[in-house]
Amino acid sequence: MSAFDPASATIAIVTYNRSGLLTRLLGSIVSMDPKPGHVVIIDNASTDDTGDVVESFRDKIGAELVYRRMETNTGGSGGFSEGMRVAHEIGSTWIWLMDDDVEVIPDGLAKMGKWAPRFQSIQGRRYDYDGSEFYWQYRVAEPLGIPIPFAPAGFDASGYKEMNSGCFEGMFIHRDIVSRIGLPDPRFFIYWDDQLYGWLASRQTTSVIVDEFVLRRTREIKQWDMGIRHMNASSNAYRYYIMRNRAYIKHYYRELGVYRPVPFAIGTALTFGKELIRLFFVERTVRGTSNLFRGLRDGGKISRDRSWKPMPPLTS
The missing domain is CATH 3.90.550.60 (Spore Coat Polysaccharide Biosynthesis Protein SpsA; Chain A)
Structure with missing residues (x-):
């Protein structure tokens, strides 16, 4: 170049x-x-x-x-x-x-x-x-x-x-x-x-x-200072979209032929667990878990959408 x-x-x-x-x-x-x-x-x-x-x-x-x-x-x-x-x-x-x-x-x-x-x-x-x-x-x-x-x-x-x-x-x-x-x-x-x-x-x-x-x-x-790494506080909106948007990643993975159901489900479970830790240890509350479940529910609807398409390429 x-x-x-x-x-x-x-x-x-x-x-x-x-x-x-x-x-x-x-x-x-x-x-x-x-x-x-x-x-x-x-x-x-x-x-x-x-x-x-x-x-x-x-x-x-x-x-x-x-x-x-x-x-x-x-x-x-x-x-x-x-x-x-x-x-x-x-x-x-x-x-x-x-x-x-x-x-x-x-x-x-x-x-x-x-x-x-x-x-x-x-x-x-x-x-x-x-x-x-x-x-x-x-x-x-x-x-x-x-x-x-x-x-x-x-x-x-x-x-x-x-x-x-x-x-x-x-x-x-x-x-x-x-x-x-x-x-x-x-x-x-x-x-x-x-x-x-x-x-x-x-x-x-x-x-x-x-x-x-x-x-x-x-x-x-x-x-939350974990020694080697830090974990930031979040919000209810972030908790919702963190779980919901897994469905969009799944769609892109499917489109590009790299989606593997079991490992991806493990990744979703690990994400859910991480957000629980963030709630308990960074924000010191148990309120907010409902947003994680709402995100999972709405993500399920998105992942079943057969009409979904990825963002198209641009022309120069």
Whole structure:
């Protein structure tokens, strides 16, 4: 591939009623060197001053700013699908996806661009809210359809590790891969969408996580310190979609001929058990289990839908 041109990159941000966090992220983009050619902001029908905040940065962000306000809240999944669509439509070669609760390291784009001539699906590293190194589960146990929590965190002299997952908090992907696998699936609403999308990308190209710190998380989340790893607090909505959306993964697996009923059912059971542990030990409550069962019930209906189709490829 040819040398990386920062102007060919677009940062696509999804935000919802967090104008304070968005202000911090946009401020970090102002300080970037080099800057991307475009910044696309997808506003999931916020009711705060998000629109005013975006306009206040238009003349100082140093890139062409594209603002899209959705008519309804489409969740992170719908927001990132729309952000990817807009970025692809305006001709971006590289698309860098971000939530609104991160900020960019000033030379982050240069660090990602260093790997762009070699790979087409790249994940950088993140600092956590407290400045520590954030561990992300970059490998998926494919038959189970769940992340591997003990995948090695260290890097060798190559500076990268192959991955078969993805995270929309920092996914850096080439438009050719997006064209082949289509847009992220908005039907997920939240959860599993980025893991599935990264897995789809890894079937088209060598996907990697690189030893480059390019983002910093700016929102503190309640955690249970397990020593080697942390487990974050969740919400009733997350619990519901975690279980419901297993059905969408099952559909994609079936479509691509990798679905194995018994291992996948084990993965679903392990996911259910993990969410119970999260409830009991992180949030210290037993309330919320009904959302897990509702998710399983509705997921069963989705998995029996014979009319279901995957997201279609895009044309360049």
